Structures are given as structure tokens and as C-alpha cells.
Amino acid sequence: MATESPNPSPFGRVLRSPVPFSVLGALVVGTLFLLATGSDPVTAYGAVVEGAFGADGIGSTLSSSTAVIGLAVALAIPLRAGLINLGGDGQMVLGGITAAAVGLYAPLPAVLTVPLCLLAGMAAGAAYAALAAVCQNRFGVPLLVTSLLLSYPAVSFASYLARYPLKDPASSLPQTRRLPAGVALPEFGTSTVTLGLVLVAAVAAAFYFVDTRTPAGYEIRMTGLNSRFASYAGIDRPRLTLRLMAVSGAVAGLVGAVGVLAFPFRFTDGSLTASGDTWTGLMAALLASAAPVGTALAALFFAALKVGGLNMERVTEVPSELTDILQAIVIVFLAARFTLKRRRRAASSPESPAQAPTPAVPAAAPEKETA
Amino acid sequence: MTPRPESPAVEMRGIVKAFPGVVANDHVDLTVRRGEIHALMGENGAGKSTLMSVLYGMERPDSGTVLLHGREVSFADPSRAIAAGLGMVHQSFKLFPSLTVAENVVYRAEPRRFGLVDRAAARRRTAELAAEHGLDVDPDARVGDLPVGVRQRVEILKLLHRGAQVLILDEPTAVLTPAEADSLFAVLRGLADQGRTVLLVTHKLREVLEGSDNVTVLRDGRVAARLRTAATTAEEIAAAMTGRDVELDRMHPGGTPGEEVLTVRNLSLPGLTDVSLSVRAGEIVGVAGVAGNGQGELVEALAGLRPAVSGEVRVAGREVTGATAAERRAAGLAYVPEDRGEVGTARAASVAENLAMGHHRKGLRSRRGLLPGAAVRSHAMELIERFGIKASSPEIPAGALSGGNLQKLVIGRELAHEAPLLIVEQPTRGVDIGAIENIHRQLVAYRDAGHAVLLVSAELSEIRGLSDRVLVMYEGRIAAEYDREAADERTLGLAMAGGAAPPSGGGSGASGPRPGEESTASAPAASVPAASVPAQEKR
Amino acid sequence: MFLDSDLLFSALRALTPILLAALGGAICERAGVFMIGLEGMMLMGCFTAVTVSWFSGSPWLGVLVAALAAAAYSLILAVGTVTLKGDAVVLGVAMNLLAVGLTGFLLRTTFGVQGTFDDPALAGLGTVDLPGIASIPFVGPALSGHSALVYFSWIAVPVAAVLLFRHPWGLRLRGVGETPDAAATLGVSPARYKYAAILVSGVLCGLAGAQLALGNVTLFSENMTAGRGWIAVVAVMLGRAAPVGVLLAGLLFGIAEAAGFRLQGLGLPQQATDAAPYAVTLVALFLTTAKRRRRTPAGASA
Amino acid sequence: NASASKSDPASGSAGSGKSFVLVTPDAVAQNEFLKLAVAGVKSAAKAHDASSKVYESTDDASRQQNVKAAVNASPDVIVLIGFEFADLAAQQAEAGPDQQFLLVDSCTTKTYENVTCATFREQEAVYLAGAEAGLLSESGKVGAVDVLDTPQFRRYSEPFAAGAKKTASGTKSTTRFVGGDSPFNDAARAKEQASSLISGGVDHIMAAAAAGNYGVFEAAQAKGAFAYGVDVNQCSAAEGTVVDNVVKRTDVAVEKGIGTILSGTTGRTVSYGLKEGGMSLTGLEDGVADSGCVIAEHTDVIAEVEKLREQIVTGKLTVDDPAA
């Protein structure tokens, strides 16, 4: 149970948590893979670390983690109340294409266009995510399914816009025209890290603040732990669902807009979704039980692993799939809450108290809803 | 009719079972003869359920032996116990709501045809058993649609279908009304007369005194007393359970009613017809009735969890008919729900967080609109202290509390709102005698501080002991209203069975009151003394 | 000739992997295990089927080993959720991610290729003509000439339905899925039934993968399941975890997709036809849920 | 031959001290032509006694990182292959004027002194393949299966139709796009698309479906139709079914490009078509007889197509570029 208890001793908690064991376990499995394929584990892992945190790599890690952390936080926000948003891709892509359209057509000076793009992207993501919430509130179709199914048409729609109305006639790629000069987020020095990272970090900080310090955050957490308790206490669940989804979609849309306002300053069909950041972000959120700090850290870790893996592939001959495998194994271990201590616990508590995230899994069987 | 062979049906010798930090059973001996109804009593956490789990093969004892009909047994799992003729009805129902009654009954002992479940045979078998033992159920009904009383019958049918000779029932009447409990005891007595053995865990002295042959009392995991029911009193049992003298079923003095706080006029919704009532400040109004006669609907409608179709509700002078739960609470309503574990708390959240609910936007919110952790914690400490909640720390999950302490948590939190109106549902269900005393005192004190209390309970003694006025619900209507003096158990029992209401149209067609129907038909007079507690009459 | 037997044939073939996986998902759902890792297990099945068929020359050995391998892979979920009480959603998503990485890695190390492994010598499943049926006009060409696994999937639907709703095993399984405690007190081990359900779904996903890689096509390519596992998850939901419902849901999706292909031919943009099956499924979900809601009157605040 | 396509650090003795880095937009074997690019950079390394490395990317983020890593390594030439690098090349060329880039398959919108471009006129070879289809088709219906509806892929469908019309004026043509969740890898979906074309009467299909090509071949093989492969000789994947292949000599473009850069001529765009030998058909190359391609049996068709090629090479016939 990774609920953030109010008595904070973060390091102790991390050490007692399954994190170290899981990372270690994954490294061991990875070592076996490396040895089996005749590679040197030390060099390989060294290349991962160097690639992710070395002087040349840290910039890439930070710019990669902009999207991953952003999406992780986006998905963690409703997850904190037990709502799974599987439509991050669609919301992000709509945010991106909206930002691109606004950036291309807004008759304003660049300084004003940039925030307008961000806001428009957030609004598009929010509206689309809210649609999934409305489907659950109005029609009773589980959010998990509606958000997932709605995602595909959104991606298709954005793809259509990028290939026809907003198409860059000079390019063979399905992409919009390049945004006018200056319609871009400022970059830090010569790196690829943009102001987007600051925005995402601000969102994560705001999430942390709301979660730990405000009555609203408290209500969200309680809803996640027991939604019937929440309704009993007067928390309006449909409204909360709508709001959380809207915020979630807004953050996903922000990530899309940030992606468009960074190099190469246009919306390219498929480029926002190709790296699977939505899944990585969802994993980070799920693993941390949507706790803000844990979510952000897990997202950063996954981003670093990915960037480092690419460097490993460049330096050694080990395929970068290895880091994908490592990531998945860490997740499997973590999800199974593999700690050395847990076995004893499990034996003494048949009613698993480890139901913190309560991912509201929809009941497929009709009979189950009679209660 | 009841043969008395040499060896007892069940004999447990020197059972020891320890959990980390607790010795739940400490050298417990228990002997139950064939054909008897044997009651097992004790406060919350005394070790009753653990002992029964050991007998049923769900827990392995650390030491000790179990003999069944004189032969030593050791069950690796419940299926062995079932095969040996044991059957258990658990504290909370263990049923499959989406399956039919027949499917629930034959589960894991299915009649087969061509290797498949013979559904016709299952239905037939269920109907036959039901008829044989006077357990009225429809084999094709979905269990999820049934009222609790009928579910209890399904549980018993499950045991009978498996040919259980020794029936273990853990708090079977906790959710039943007196009438339902009476008909259950009639069934149990019939089974005992056939030579089966019944082991009964309960907190209710009345049932023990009227329904059992012998009593074993546990305290802190040890046997505190072995008593013959015929030769003991409620006080003696209670003293053995608690280790001190307990004032049983006290009639609390009445209050001094003031202004009307809750006004309900002609409230109607599915399951509730034209209900009008009022509760005044300084008054406890009890709502009695057989489960399923609209009490649940009434409470949920008042709390804002169920929409009204017509009528009017006012709380503390404010019209709240269409208001949300939050708005009603703001208007001055606090509510202790029936299901403390699933509705009244979030088990995975800490005790402190559970205690903060509802206070988090009021007293605990800082001037800048934040919710400081320190405030949540000190609020929790204060309530833990004030209501005697046994929790090692405010940070432990609420799910780690025992039922009684969880109930104190919920009641304490709601009382702390100091809301003009408190709605309390089944405040002492499954709670031991000591805790009941405490909860009752709190409710009376709350009333005496000038608040209005609407108490819904299936426990007639509780209703009578606390209420200034009593309303009886029957088929979704207020069937009768009595002052505290007029509300004796006989009158209430009659009204609950529909005896006070003008006979309406189709009679008792609702799903709930079948047992009531039975008792009215057979002998209304006979069922009434059965509902009174001897201990109380002495006072 | 918009709806012709070719379209039906294609739709049925495209349906098969989804149907098999969804049947597995439905059995898990009934056992109270939310199975979101169908995609990953299917992909493992694809890879194993191709690998074994290639090295042994026997596609049917490939099918067998694919079923076993996917079942072994499903143990991640079984051990993770049932034994270690981990979260099924997290594990399922992790299984999907792991399968992509693992098959990609193994593709490189086993076959020394990347992206796609295709070789004319790779033995596929071959097709079976249904005697008597093949000659019926319209229906015959659509129903006949599929691989044996396609027919297996059709048989699997009624078998699964009977197993779930008529056989004692199914009754117990549904009980376990609904109230594990109650099952346990009657001597039915929820853990054992959940393991069984997960393993069965593993086997079915393995077969789904084998059909996809050796039946629908004869090759392996990275991430070749391309979201079919997710469609299966949705089919489980839309079909209310009942085999026949799952079949209908899968058919709806399959026909919508096959029709979409045709519409492409009529000049509709590719994006519209991509989105069509999802939109159709969504609408179907709305309709069935709304209908169900009307049947169960108020109160149920889910 | 994975190791062949894999990065091969320090291949050759690098005696000249020169080094080249090739950055691919996708994992190498995903598009056959990337393999050729790897081969090209290797043979260039051999020719110039240099070392070569290959950085494989999978998505935009990894493309950026790989290009950055390549720039940090500052080799003599960075070879970027694919449309995806147009923006990146411009950005990096501006940032580092001393670094030489070879951009294959696309070009920056502005010209830079340190960016040399090599582009292909795929449409010319596709047109010839279409011409073959027109001559061979019995139903008078041809089609194409593309990965996605993008200008890049339309280069494989529209000239194919035009070529078929040229040799058989009444030919009807249809195009299908794989699309879906994973368009580059979804062979099953590509197969269904091809099947639906065939059941609509199409008997010659241009397969530009990336990994889905194998699905297209299977569909054609199952129903006795014919298909055309891309990038390399794919005839062996389905003998008797694959008529011919639109071959894109990425290796030639890479090798020649590196050569011109090293010789000091930079900042130019070279377009490779039939004339330059950058695009071709298997059927028009040497060794047709052993290619395993159906076209080998149709020498008359080859002769016809050869004439068309001459017309294109000499400029008598121009083929429209759908991506232009």
C-alpha cells in the first residue's frame, strides 16, 4: 500500500518499499540476458547510466521526461480517485493539433500566441476527456472503456487534419506547416529542454500540493479508497469524475501542445504517440498508486532508462529492447509487490489491505451490478 | 427422539491459536452434545470466530485436539470439514448474489446429469429441503434480490443440502429482526430435534436464554464460564463475558423536546409511500420495523443518497427536498450508516483520515482554505480520546480496527459534527455489550445536549431503551406511532407485522415481511413474549 | 456487391484471433481477474508459433508450443495477482510492454533479423474446406476454406458457454469470481480457480497468436498484434463476459472493420475507416448499457 | 544477417581516421531500404578506409537524441536517412557549420553549405512497375496497398496506376491503406486489405506496406493474383507471385553522397531516378533470370518497359510526383 501517509520519512519508506528489490531483481534478470547474448553487463549498464545522466545524456533525459512525467501526472490525477483514463493518447494528440492550428492561424504576436496555443491545447484535451466522463456519468459506460475507445477517433481526426487541411505542402511527411518564427517555447541554452519541462514540473507540484494540503485533495484520495464512503459523505462523484477527467485531459493536452511548440515546431502525425509515453506514464502512475511524488519519480526513472538504453545500443551492441525488458520487469516486480518481507504479511492478512489504488475495474458481468 | 450416545458431537480440547500479538484461543475446551443448541458468547475479539474457524478447518490450531462424534479429526480445509458433516454459516453472509438460490445451495455439491449441472434437480432439491424445514424460499430467485432474512435461510439450506450434522452459526441474527430471529430459532430447534447439533455464536442474551440448551462464554481467548441455560441469568452471562457487572438494556430517561429539527411531509419514492414525520431537538425518535419495510429507503432519502419523487423534507428549518448529500450536511445533518465498513469508512485510509471526513471543509480547514495535516491529526487524537476508540495510532488503517471500534469511529465522527440532526442506523449491530452501553450513553448525551436524533434499529430493546417516540414502518409507510410509555414490545411487534395498519389492498405482497406474516398468522400473541427479554422485565 | 462472401470470409478470419483472446478474457473476467494483458500473451503466442514451426517444420507443433508458452507467460499475472496480491491492471499493462520488448529482443537474437521474420519455408497452418458447406452459394465460400483454428474458435464459443454456465466447473468459477470468500468456505479454492482461468486464457491467447502468425498470415513481425488484444478486452466488456456475447461483439467489430476497408475503396479517407470500428463499438456499448440500465430500475448507484 | 544490419562499431581498420555515422529513422529492418543504407555506409567506409557506426531510432525523441549523439561524436559525415530528418538536419546544420551532413530521401527547405541531399524519384520506377501490371493484368484492374495515406506512400500508388493506364488504357485502379494501430507492422491487416482488392477483381497489386508486404504477397498467392515488391528483391518471399520490385538503391545514394562530400563538393542536392541508377526494377537489372521474379518469364514485357524507361531517362516522358 503506497498511500502517502502523513508522517513523512520518504527515504525510509522507499527502502522498505518493494522498489529496491524490484530494481535489483530487474538488473539481475537483465544481467542474465546480457550474459546469454555474450555481452558485458558492466559496460552495458555503464552505458545506460552514462547515456541517461552523463553530460551528453542528461539533457535528453530531461527533455524525454517532459512528456513522460506530464502524462504520468495527467493519468495520476483521476487515478487518485480510482478512475483510470486510458485515453491519454487521444487527449494529448488533440491538444497538439489544436495548439498547431492556433499557432498557425492566430493573428497575434508570437509572445501572445504561445500561451494561447498552450491554453487551446489544454482546453481541447480537457473537453475530450470530459466527454469520456460524461459517457460514464450519463450512460454508465465504464470510463476505462470509453476513454480508450474515444482515443482512436481522436488520433484519426488529428491525423486527418495533419494530412489534409493543415498539411505542409512542402513536405512528404504527414505534418502541419511549421509554426511561425517565435511561436515556440524557450529552450534552456543549447539543450532540447524547453520551458515545457518547467510547466510540467509546475503541474506536478500543484498536484502534490492539492493532494496533500487541500480539502479537495483529501476528497479525491478518499474517493479513490472507497467511493461509496465518498458519496455517503456528500462528495458528488459524477461531478468529481468530470472535473478530474477534465484536468487530466488538460494536462495531457498541455503535453501535446508542449510537444508541438518544441522542435520541430509542428504537428507531425504519429510523432506524439510513437514513443508510447502514454503507457509509460500510466505505468508510473499505477505503480505509485497515483501519489504525486512517486508518480513523477517513477516517470523520470522510466524516461532515464529509455534514454540510457539508446546510448547502450550506440556504445555496445546490445539492443535497446533490453531496457524495455528491464522496465517491464521492474514493473512486474513492483506490481507484485515483491519484497522479502511481504510473504509474512500476506500470510497474516487474508483480506489484502493493499488495495490502495482501487483501479475501478468495470464489472463486465451484468449480474454483478445488481448490488 | 433425541438419542444420547456416549460421545459428544463436538469436543474441542485445549485449543490454542495465536496470531501475531494476540492469543485468540488460549487452551479452550468446548463440549457440545448431539441434538443440543449450544451458544458461544463473548465480547468482540474474545476468540469466538477463531474457535469456530479452527473447528471448521479454516484455521489450524497451534495445539489442541478436535473430536467429532468421539473420533479425532484434523481438517486441512473446509471441504474436509464439510465431508465430515460440519456446516458453517459465517458472520457475514457467504453467498453469490448473482446466482440463484438453487445455485447457491448446490454450489460445490451439484447434482449432475451428463457431467453438467442438473439444474432441474438442483431446483427440486432446494424446494424439497425448504419445504421440509419450513424455510420459505424461491429456488429461482437471484440471491442479490433477496432480503437478508431470506438470505439467512439460503445459508441454512446450503448446510442442509450437504447433510451437515453439526451446524455452526456465527452471529446469525445480527442482521435479523426479532420476528426473523424467532423463525430462525424455530428452524434450529427443529433441526436439533432431528438429532443435529447447533453451535451458535451470538452477542444477544435474549436469544441465548430462549433458544439454547447450554452456553460457553469466552473472555480474552479463555473459557470464562460454562453454563446451563435453564439455570442461568442474563446478568450471570454478561458478567462472565465482561468480567464485571453490566447494566443490561437500561431504559434511559426521556428527553425534553424543543423545536422541530427534521420535518418530513408526504415523502414518496420507490419503496416509500407518503411518509410524514418530525423529530424535535432534544428528542430521540426510534424507527422500528422488519428489515425491508422502507427504513433503508427513508434514511437514504433523508441523507440525499436517493432522490425523492414527491413530498418535502426540511432540516433545521431549511427546505432540502432536492438537495445533495453535501447540502443536507451543510444544513445540519449528520448520519451514521448501517454499513460501517463499506459505506461509513474507507478501510485503507488511516483512522485520522476517516475521522476527518466531513470536518475537512469545516473546522479543519485553515483560513487559507488548506487542510493541514497537523489539524487532521489533532482532531483525530481528540476524538479517539473522547470516544474511547482503541487504536494504537491515528495513522493505522481503519480496516485494522475491530468492528466495535470502527463503529465508535463512525459514531464519534458524526457526533462531533454537532449537527442539529443525527440519523443513526443500527448503531450497535455486531457490537458487544460493553460497547453497546457506551454507544447508547453517547446517543442520550447527544440528545440531552439539545440535538435531534432519528434512530433506526432492528433491535427492539434498543428502540425502547432510547426513544422518546417510536415510529413503526410497514410496507414503506409509517404504520404507527407510539409514545415511549405506550411502546411495549407486544404493541410494537404487532405493528411491525402490519397489525396496526388498516389492511391495505393486496395484503403483504412485499418481499420483506414474509416471516412477519408467518408469525401473525400462527400466533401473534405467542411471538410477543418471545420478543421480550427476561432481564429487562425484572427492572 | 458490398456485402459479399469475400468480405465475410475476411471478417471471419480477422475475427478469429480476437475471438480466441476475448474468450480467454471472458473466462478470467468470470473468475474475477481483470485481464488486460491479452495483447502481450497473444504476441508471445505469435512469436513462439513462428519459431517452433520454423525450427520443427511442423506448424501444429508451433500451435501447441505457442499455447503452452503463452500459458507460461500468463503465470506472471497469476502469481502476481493471485499469490502476491498485486494489481491486475498494472501487471497486465506490464505484460503487454514486456512482450513487445521480449519478442523484439528474441527476434534479433534467434533469427538475427529485426522487424519482420518471413520466409517462404515457414510452414503455415493451411486451410480446410468444409465438405458439403463449401458448395453452398454465398455462405459456403465465407465459411469454408479457413484454417483449423478458425473452426476451433467457433467450437470454442459453445464449449466455453456450456463450461461456464452449465458445467459445475463454470458454476464454481463464477462463484469464485463474484465472492471468493464464499467459495473458500465451501472448500473451493479461489486461488486454484483463478490460476486455472488465467492459464486457460493464456492457452487461448497462445492459440490466438498462433492463428494470427501462422493462419491469418505466415510470418512474425514486431508488435504484430497491433491492438487486437485491446479490442478483445473491449469485446469482453461489450459481450458482458459471456462467450456468445463476446462472439457477437467481435463480429460487430470485425464487420465494421471489413466494411471500413471497402469504404476506403469508395474514397473515404483512411482515418475515417480507421476510426469507424471503434466508433461503432462505442455506440454499441452505449446502446447495450442504456438498455440494461432501463431494465434495472433506479437506485443502483454503481 | 542481423549483425549485418546492426551497428558495427569500428568496422574496418579506420586507417584513414575518417568516420561516418548513419542515423536511421526507424529500426533498420523495418524498411528494407534501411538495410541498403547500412550497406552503403559500410562500403563507403571500406572505400575510404574509414570506420562507420549506425544509430537506430524508433521515434522522434530517439531521432533527436541519436542525431545529437552523432553530432557530439563529430564524424566526417553524418548520414541521415528519411523525411523525418529534414527539420533536424536544418537545425543541426545551422548550429554546427563545420559538420557535414548527408541527407538521404529528403532535403532541407533552405540550402546549407554543409548539407548534401540525395533524393529519389520513386515515381519513375513505380510507373514502370505499373506499366508491367498494365501489360500483364487480365482483369484490367490493378491496385496498391500503402502503409498510410501520406504523400510519401502515394508515390507508390498513383504512378503505378498511371503506368498501368499507359500500357493498357482502360485499366482501373484502387488503393488501400493499412492504417490501424500499428500500420507498419500489421501484416494481417495488409493481407485483409489485399484480399479485399483481389475479391474486387484486382489481379496486380503494388505492395508498399512495409512489413505488411508479406501479408500482401500471401493474399495474392492464395488467390492467384500478382504483387510487386519494393526497395529490394522480394520475389523470394512468394515465388510465382511477386512480379517485380521497385528497387531503391539507397546504398548507391549513400556511397556516392559520402564520396562527393569527401571530395569537397557539398551543399548540393542530387536526385536519383532511373537515369542515375538510383531507382530501378529488378526486371531491368542484370540477373533477372535468377531473380525468382515472375517478370523473368515475360521478356516481351521487359522489352516494352525498357522502352518506357528510355523515354523517361531521356526526358521524353515525365512522371508526375504525387509528393511534390
Ligand SMILES: Nc1ncnc2c1ncn2[C@@H]1O[C@H](COP(=O)(O)OP(=O)(O)OP(=O)(O)O)[C@@H](O)[C@H]1O
Ligand atoms: N487473521 C487474524 N490475524 C491476526 N489476528 C487475528 C486474526 N483473526 C483474529 N485475530 C485476533 O484474534 C482475536 C479473536 O478474534 P475473533 O475474530 O475470534 O473474535 P470474535 O470473538 O469472533 O469477535 P467478534 O465478536 O467481534 O466477532 C482478536 O483479538 C484478534 O486480534
Ligand SMILES: Nc1ncnc2c1ncn2[C@@H]1O[C@H](COP(=O)(O)OP(=O)(O)OP(=O)(O)O)[C@@H](O)[C@H]1O
Ligand atoms: N488481518 C488481520 N490482522 C490483524 N488483526 C486482525 C485482522 N483481521 C482481524 N483482526 C483483528 O481481529 C479482531 C476482530 O476482527 P473482526 O473483523 O472479527 O471484528 P469484529 O469485532 O468481529 O467486527 P464485526 O463483528 O463487526 O464483524 C479485531 O480486533 C481486528 O483488529
Ligand SMILES: [Mg+2]
Ligand atoms: Mg467473530
Ligand SMILES: [Mg+2]
Ligand atoms: Mg464480530
